[in-house]
Amino acid sequence: xxxxxxxxxxxxxxxxxxxxxxxxxxxxxxxxxxxxxxxxxxxxxxxxxxxxxxxxxxxxxxxxxxxxxxxxxxxxxxxxxxxxxxxxxxxxxxxxxxxxxxx
Numbered sequence: 014x015x016x017x018x019x020x021x022x023x024x025x026x027x028x029x030x031x032x033x034x035x036x037x038x039x040x041x042x043x044x045x046x047x048x049x050x051x052x053x054x055x056x057x058x059x060x061x062x063x064x065x066x067x068x069x070x071x072x073x074x075x076x077x078x079x080x081x082x083x084x085x086x087x088x089x090x091x092x093x094x095x096x097x098x099x100x101x102x103x104x105x106x107x108x109x110x111x112x113x114x115x116x
Contacts, residue, residue, distance in 0.1 A: 052082040053079055053082040053083055053089060056075050056076070056078040056079035056082055057075075057076070057079040057092075057093065057096075059075040059079075060072045060073075060075035060076035060079060060093075060096060060100075061096070063075055064096070064099070064100055064103075069100045069103045069104050070104070072096075072100050073097060073100050073101070076093050076096055076097045076100065077097070079093050080093045080097075090116075094113045094114065094116045095113075095114070097113040098110040098111075098113035098114045101113060
């Protein structure tokens with residue numbers, strides 16, 4: 014009797030979890046990162062990834078590519094220069110960090 018109850022309980026749990034999957038909304042995912050070009054985003058996030066794994070030289074290369082991809086957008090340039098300054102500080106390149114912050 015006890016095993017029949019356990020089997021019934023397992024069956025109800027399986028059916029309930031399958032029905033819960035149908036309750037999910039099928040909203041279209043939107044990119045909430047702003048209207049930036051894909052080239053800028055890819056290079057900028059590559060720079061952040063390299064910084065996260067403490068590979069500061071590669072991060073600076075990726076960020077300089079992001080700076081080129083930013084074009085004339087002052088906001089993007091400011092963010093890239095700030096991230097470059099943080100990488101220069103980690104490499105103890107204080108003059109380069111100051112120069113990046115002033116730009």
